[in-house]
Amino acid sequence: MNLQTFKYLIALEKHGSFRLAAEECFVSQPALSIQIKKVEDELGVVLLERSPKGFFFTPCGKEVVARAKKVVQQVEEIEALARNWHNPYGGPLSLGAFPTLAPYFFPHIIDHLVDSYPQLQINLIEEKTGILVQRLLAGDLDAAFLALPIKEDDLEYGEIFTEEFFIGVSKRHAWAERDQITPQELAAEKLLLLEDGHCLRGQALDYCSRSGIGEVLNFRASSMETLLQMISMQRAISLVPQCVAEKNPQLHYVSLEGGGPTRTIGLYWRKSSVRRDLMLELVDDLSREYGQKDEFALHI
Amino acid sequence: MNLQTFKYLIALEKHGSFRLAAEECFVSQPALSIQIKKVEDELGVVLLERSPKGFFFTPCGKEVVARAKKVVQQVEEIEALARNWHNPYGGPLSLGAFPTLAPYFFPHIIDHLVDSYPQLQINLIEEKTGILVQRLLAGDLDAAFLALPIKEDDLEYGEIFTEEFFIGVSKRHAWAERDQITPQELAAEKLLLLEDGHCLRGQALDYCSRSGIGEVLNFRASSMETLLQMISMQRAISLVPQCVAEKNPQLHYVSLEGGGPTRTIGLYWRKSSVRRDLMLELVDDLSREYGQKDEFALHI
């Protein structure tokens, strides 16, 4: 069974002539004759009734041609599909980001993305870092915005931006009039952190342990929103990343003298990704747009 | 594009392994690898994302496989279809007969046919001889019961039976008590014949001209039923074939001394017909059942 033979059969029905059909298929007449005979042998059925004066299709032949047409059409659809996908700047693109970044960063980049790559169908996925890495490695995601560092040999990444953490407090808090506090002042407080699994928690804990700051032990926020609510109600203070702070002006943010902790966001993708070139370009674009440096750092 | 490659792709998706997929397809692993790569080149699309640790399908690859499955399935349906048709004693069989035979002969043979060839889907067509020959030559009919002779080089036939014509008269007719009349007696009468296009008309005319019998000139019956009605109403007498007579006992039939005219019915088919063998068998069967001779006459 052979798609080319199907095309021969279809052309034969169309023209009612071996010679013309062969012409349409850009082959010699014997090539077509032989292949038709071959498919008849293979199917064990006579598709054409031949006589010295001409030929016509048997009922079985007619049915086979009708079905062959459908098959050829579907194959052509596959080819068309592939042509669409051929454009690396087209087709579906699944992008992930972790929960303390996604709602604050995605809104910025989608405008940029749809402007720059209008043929992309962008799919944004918000998951905790662990899940994102998993899905990335499984080929389920094309790329993900993750906080450095991620140790996966199969992934490579480009840095997009680095942002500072501020101390978020209620506007009625004692520090509401302050621009800056010292690490020593902060060390006297206890911070509310996110629950396990959030990468931000890890980053905050790192800073805390280095600075001797404690965590509120009997409660952990399940989301950034919860955490901000708690701060707002003066039930807590916490470390808040800059992009989150920018979106929540109802709170007051105090910076740490000598610079607070930071997080660096990178775009990660599989080294083997089909989208690799697009990703490199994307890192270039986004780091220029959102990064602090003129030069962007690739880790490939 | 190649159906075999589609099968490779499908097996690859099924097993997630080149080696196992190749095994299922009964080919070597490189054969499969190469063909997959080839189809990727051809489509201009990467279907698998390969890495040293393994591979998975790209979104495009998944879509292609899904469609390839449908295509392969449809091709398998074509193969199954052909297998069904492979049986020469199965599938649709279109049989024709002319109007002065069909209603009187078809009822007899359909029982015989469905018993002997239960897998056939029999289609009976009643048309005047000219149309039947036309449709036969066009491949639109598989075979037709026609009165000899038919002069068509592309057709061959077997004789089924020969029947006599009787003179049909009303039971109130002067001849109603007679079994036999002489041609001389008949020559004094005028016969009602069928309209042009009926082969029976030609046969009757042949006999009439040879026997000096005249035709009713101002009226011709449009069908056998009309003719029988006219006889019944004592408005006419006519030549009636035996099989018609048997079905219409309300009339009286007089035979001609020395034997009346006859018609021989043959089964005709194209020399090139796919059903040729079946037709030969059918002639054998039917001529034994309905013919007068032990030997049946083939004209092939």
Place this chain on the structure above:
DNA sequence: TGGATCGATAAATTTTATTTATGATATAAG
């Protein structure tokens, strides 16, 4: 009846697919 056209056939050729053998890389067991 001769010339043109049609499809079938045969042999030669080209193209394509496949196998065998081998290499590079990663994983698992000792």
Place this chain on the structure above:
DNA sequence: CTTATATCATAAATAAAATTTATCGATCCA
């Protein structure tokens, strides 16, 4: 840490298939 054994990719050799060229026999039309 090393060896053994997977994995898939690659290369060259081989086998298989489709195609072309050339030709034939038959029909058709003038």
